[in-house]
Amino acid sequence: MPTELKGASQLRKALKQFSPDLDKEAREEMVGFLKPLVKKARGFLPSNAEAPSGFVKHDVKTATFPMYDAATARRGVGYKLTPTKPNRQGWIQTVSIHNKTAAGAIVETAGRKSGITGNFSPRFEGSIAGRAKMAGRAMFKAYEQDQGKAKAGVIKALEKAAAKFNARGI
Amino acid sequence: MAELRIPIIGEFKGKKAFDQAGKATSTLDKSVKRLGSTLAGVFGAQQLLKFAKNAAKAFIEDEAAATRLAQSVKNLGLAFETPRIEEFISQLSRASGVTDDQLRPSMQKLLQTTGSVAKSTELLSQALDISRGSGVDFETVVGDLSAAYVGQTRGLRKYSLGLSQTELKTMSFSDVQEKLTKQFSGANAAYLETYAGKMQVLSTAAGEAQETIGKGLVDSLSLLAGEGNTIQPLADSMQDFATYVSDAIYGVAVLIDKMKAIPGMDFLTRNQKTIRENLGTPGIVFRALDALNKLGAGAKAVPGMGGYPSSALGGTYIDPNDAARKAAEAAAAKRAKELAALQNKALASQKAQNALAKAALKQNKLNKIFDLEQIQIYAALQGKLSNEDRTRVELQLALLDENAKAVDYLSRKLAESQGQTSALSTFLRTLPDAKNPFESWGEYLKAIELEAKRIGALTFNAPGGILEYTMQSLGIPSLADGQKVTAQPGYSDAQNELLDAFNASVDANNKLINVQVILDGGVVAGAITETQVNNSLSGSFNQLNRSGSRGAVAIL
Numbered sequence: 072m073p074t075e076l077k078g079a080s081q082l083r084k085a086l087k088q089f090s091p092d093l094d095k096e097a098r099e100e101m102v103g104f105l106k107p108l109v110k111k112a113r114g115f116l117p118s119n120a121e122a123p124s125g126f127v128k129h130d131v132k133t134a135t136f137p138m139y140d141a142a143t144a145r146r147g148v149g150y151k152l153t154p155t156k157p158n159r160q161g162w163i164q165t166v167s168i169h170n171k172t173a174a175g176a177i178v179e180t181a182g183r184k185s186g187i188t189g190n191f192s193p194r195f196e197g198s199i200a201g202r203a204k205m206a207g208r209a210m211f212k213a214y215e216q217d218q219g220k221a222k223a224g225v226i227k228a229l230e231k232a233a234a235k236f237n238a239r240g241i
Numbered sequence: 242m243a244e245l246r247i248p249i250i251g252e253f254k255g256k257k258a259f260d261q262a263g264k265a266t267s268t269l270d271k272s273v274k275r276l277g278s279t280l281a282g283v284f285g286a287q288q289l290l291k292f293a294k295n296a297a298k299a300f301i302e303d304e305a306a307a308t309r310l311a312q313s314v315k316n317l318g319l320a321f322e323t324p325r326i327e328e329f330i331s332q333l334s335r336a337s338g339v340t341d342d343q344l345r346p347s348m349q350k351l352l353q354t355t356g357s358v359a360k361s362t363e364l365l366s367q368a369l370d371i372s373r374g375s376g377v378d379f380e381t382v383v384g385d386l387s388a389a390y391v392g393q394t395r396g397l398r399k400y401s402l403g404l405s406q407t408e409l410k411t412m413s414f415s416d417v418q419e420k421l422t423k424q425f426s427g428a429n430a431a432y433l434e435t436y437a438g439k440m441q442v443l444s445t446a447a448g449e450a451q452e453t454i455g456k457g458l459v460d461s462l463s464l465l466a467g468e469g470n471t472i473q474p475l476a477d478s479m480q481d482f483a484t485y486v487s488d489a490i491y492g493v494a495v496l497i498d499k500m501k502a503i504p505g506m507d508f509l510t511r512n513q514k515t516i517r518e519n520l521g522t523p524g525i526v527f528r529a530l531d532a533l534n535k536l537g538a539g540a541k542a543v544p545g546m547g548g549y550p551s552s553a554l555g556g557t558y559i560d561p562n563d564a565a566r567k568a569a570e571a572a573a574a575k576r577a578k579e580l581a582a583l584q585n586k587a588l589a590s591q592k593a594q595n596a597l598a599k600a601a602l603k604q605n606k607l608n609k610i611f612d613l614e615q616i617q618i619y620a621a622l623q624g625k626l627s628n629e630d631r632t633r634v635e636l637q638l639a640l641l642d643e644n645a646k647a648v649d650y651l652s653r654k655l656a657e658s659q660g661q662t663s664a665l666s667t668f669l670r671t672l673p674d675a676k677n678p679f680e681s682w683g684e685y686l687k688a689i690e691l692e693a694k695r696i697g698a699l700t701f702n703a704p705g706g707i708l709e710y711t712m713q714s715l716g717i718p719s720l721a722d723g724q725k726v727t728a729q730p731g732y733s734d735a736q737n738e739l740l741d742a743f744n745a746s747v748d749a750n751n752k753l754i755n756v757q758v759i760l761d762g763g764v765v766a767g768a769i770t771e772t773q774v775n776n777s778l779s780g781s782f783n784q785l786n787r788s789g790s791r792g793a794v795a796i797l
Contacts, residue, residue: 162254169245
């Protein structure tokens with residue numbers, strides 16, 4: 072579950088508009104916490120040699136099933152510091168990390184629901200970490216191992232920026 | 242597949258906003274409904290008031306335009322034609338969907354140009370067709386027709402009549418009109434068949450109705466205003482008027498009620514027609530009622546502008562304005578003839594001028610043939626000339642031809658060229674002497690000479706023979722193979738060098754070199770297997786990998 076920080080998106084807007092220097096400072100601080108997390112998550116993604124051979128990108132495409140390419144999948148893991156659109160339940164994500172590519176998401180979640188059985192999911196090296204919908208091999212694993220440090224850092228950075236902004240009395 | 246995302250920081254804002262929006266909408270909806278029901282009457286009254294205002298405004302503008310036209314017609318000496326013109330404009334407006342606000346100024350323009358009501362109405366109708374057919378707006382078409390009537394046909398080019406400008410200039414207005422009729426006839430009728438046309442007719446009719454209602458409103462107010470038909474007394478006594486009307490309505494109601502109470506009155510009102518028919522001579526009551534009826538109808542039928550009697554009066558009716566109308570038409574026809582004559586005269590004059598200019602040009606050309614001076618200039622131009630001289634000769638020719646433009650251009654060119662020449666001359670005159678590039682060659686050659694002399698004077702002492710050293714010549718005793726020689730004190734440098742070389746060769750001969758070759762068993766085995774398999778596949782004797790039914794696998 073995300074930690075709700077009320078007014079975070081408004082704060083980012085206000086910072087951007089009235090104190091660009093504070094905004095930059097807060098952004099850099101948040102990036103400082105998120106970058107290692109993303110790097111770690113990327114490291115958990117298997118190389119092309121480690122992934123199941125049929126899943127790895129090859130010249131003859133046999134079906135519409137996504138093909139895995141380690142470089143592309145790693146590029147797909149990143150962070151976002153701008154708010155998303157509200158989902159159906161009305162939540163927005165002010166700061167988030169993502170695993171965007173389809174192949175990356177498959178590596179992340181294969182066997183999460185049906186178990187590590189059959190011919191595909193057992194071939195992935197590395198165990199699934201986390202619980203329920205927050206379980207995975209790369210991004211979720213990195214987040215699990217981080218033990219909430221990145222989250223705390225981001226909240227702290229935003230609170231610090233808010234305090235500085237309020238002190239300026241703009 | 243949706244992308245995977247872990248929210249680090251989230252915010253819940255959507256649903257609350259939706260709820261708020263929903264509540265706000267329902268509240269607004271209820272409020273609007275309440276407001277609507279409360280203000281429905283007020284809104285209706287406001288709309289009515291707005292309509293009344295617009296209607297009055299439309300009538301006032303229309304009346305102003307009509308007055309302008311009437312004044313213009315009066316100034317042309319055709320005041321008696323005003324009702325006929327108004328009637329025509331009204332009919333044309335209803336039939337074509339063009340508002341009378343557009344038709345009046347156009348009619349005014351045409352009347353001022355032609356001086357004939359008949360011609361103007363004809364042209365106005367034709368302008369409608371042209372406008373619909375060509376897509377050019379009505380006012381522009383009327384303007385072009387007016388200009389064409391007095392011989393300015395420039396504006397007719399836009400109608401693509403397939404005529405050149407020269408043809409348009411030489412054509413008479415009647416020819417132009419015929420051409421226009423041929424091209425655009427029936428365009429307005431076709432347009433009115435379309436939905437757009439029908440809508441325009443309806444729209445115009447609605448506008449006219451608004452004006453009529455506005456007229457009624459203004460007339461009513463003026464009538465109620467009392468003396469002088471001015472609005473000020475009405476405004477002053479508006480409150481009194483309202484009270485008065487209210488009381489009067491109440492009074493009428495009371496009167497009707499009282500009349501009903503009169504015995505037999507109810508029967509009379511219901512059967513007045515039958516009674517009138519049965520009575521040979523109408524009674525005093527009915528005569529009085531008839532008189533009131535006529536008064537009301539008369540008061541309503543206020544005569545129009547000039548009170549022109551309608552054609553419904555029958556064929557025996559002689560219009561007192563006929564003579565004046567005929568005279569005006571005759572004057573207009575005369576004016577048209579004069580215009581045509583003037584145009585023809587102008588055309589003839591233009592033709593004569595063109596002929597004269599052509600003749601003059603021909604004469605000039607002939608003169609040029611025999612003009613010796615020109616011949617010389619042309620001959621000079623055939624030869625090789627510098628640019629400046631060529632310009633000078635061309636200038637001379639231009640002066641002879643009296644070509645002012647060419648003279649101006651060439652004189653400037655010549656002046657420029659002369660200026661450049663003089664500048665070049667000055668530059669060359671003031672140029673410093675160039676340096677002699679061979680100036681330093683003398684000293685250089687002298688130095689070469691001296692060096693050659695010096696080399697020639699050199700003397701060389703060549704050696705008597707080739708120096709040859711051997712072990713024996715150096716006094717070194719011969720040794721067995723593989724033995725080194727030990728240097729002795731007192732050996733010269735040459736002896737020592739020879740000894741070193743000898744000892745080095747002995748060392749080289751005595752050195753043992755071991756070469757060890759290490760082979761990878763796997764590689765060797767692989768090479769053997771590969772060779773055997775390939776031999777087998779190529780037909781050589783081999784029993785490896787031949788068992789079973791799978792056959793051999795070639796190694797590439």
